[in-house]
Amino acid sequence: MLIQKMNRQIIFGLVTVALLLTSCNVGATPAPTLDVNAINTAIVGTTIAQLSVQFTQTALAAPTNTPAPTNTAVSLPTFALPTTEGLPTTSGALPTVSFNTTPLPGFTQVASTVVPGAxxxxxxxxxxxxxxxxxxxxxxxxxxxxxxxxxxxxxxxxxxxxxxxxxxxxxxxxxxxxxxxxxxxxxxxxxxxxxxxxxxxxxxxxxxxxxxxxxxxxxxxxxxxxxxxxxxxxxxxxxxx
Incomplete structure (x- = not known):
């Protein structure tokens, strides 16, 4: 739609110029015949050049993308586990207490029980x-x-x-x-x-x-x-x- 409108304006301008030149040169040597194909080619070239300039200006005016913020690593505090240095240590097997009571064959061995209160x-x-x-x-x-x-x-x-x-x-x-x-x-x-x-x-x-x-x-x-x-x-x- 924009190209057609611009073509009509250019053609109207060229025709107006041609008429003026003709009226000014009455009796003079006839002007050469206008080449319509050349005029159309010039019109198309001019239109393309104008559109290119307009698109370039639009592209330059477009906002640029702002880079997204990057995550910054945060260092967490570290805690040292307590050491056992200086604490008392126990080595060797714990003492055991046993009674030498072997029951006779046929008798059931009974575990020793402490009398209450003793x-x-x-x-x-x-x-x-x-x-x-x-x-x-x-x-x-x-x-x-x-x-x-x-x-x-x-x-x-x-x-x-x-x-x-x-x-x-x-x-x-x-x-x-x-x-x-x-x-x-x-x-x-x-x-x-x-x-x-x-x-x-x-x-x-x-x-x-x-x-x-x-x-x-x-x-x-x-x-x-x-x-x-x-x-x-x-x-x-x-x-x-």
Whole structure:
């Protein structure tokens, strides 16, 4: 549309110029005949040149793209983990505590349980004992249901303290049916000095039910601390044939 309008204006201008020249040269030598094709070619060339200038100016006036901001890396603070330098270290295996109680064939081993209210002391060198044998009722002795018997052990005071008033032998594990009154030292004549051997006896009653039974006892000092080795009894209750 723009090109056509510009062509008409140029053609109108050229025709006007031609008429003026003709009127001014009346009687003069006739002007040469206008070449229409040449005029059209000139018009097209001029139009293209004008359009090129206009497009160039438009392109120059167009805004340029502003580059997008770039991300700036932010350094985060670092924290050093504490070292263990200067802290105490522990080496070697932890100590274990065990009791040398091997049950007889046919008997079920029972875990030692502490009597409520009593405190177990470990590593008490003042109080200790050693088992030296069964004096009565060997392990596996057959008893009648409800039969009374006395169990006696031979032990020795291997500590450095005298077993005096308040020391006792108490039930710690096994069948409650064999839990008697505790053996307790009361009289001065019964005190047991360090290195002295003694027979300690307790009165028991066999359970009424047929079966195999066991019970375990341990010495306790006058402050409620257990010490020494376990003293055990194993019996089997059978009816008469």
């Amino acid at each position: 405190t177990v002391a470990l590593g008490d060198e003042c109080n200790n004992n050693a088992f030296e044998g069964d004096v009565t009722i060997p392990d596996g002795t057959v008893m009648l249901p409800g039969e009374d018997f006395t169990k006696t052990w031979a032990i020795r005071n291997t500590g450095t303290c005298t077993w005096d008033d308040g020391y006792s032998l108490v039930f710690v594990a096994g069948d409650r049916a064999l839990d008697p009154y505790n053996y307790k030292i009361k009289n001065k004549k019964d005190f047991i000095a360090p290195g002295e051997a003694v027979n300690i006896s307790i009165d028991l009653t066999a359970p009424l039910e047929v079966g195999k039974y066991e019970a375990h006892f341990r010495m306790m000092n006058d402050k409620g601390y257990y010490f020494g080795t376990l003293l055990s009894v194993y019996i089997e209750v059978k009816k008469k044939k």
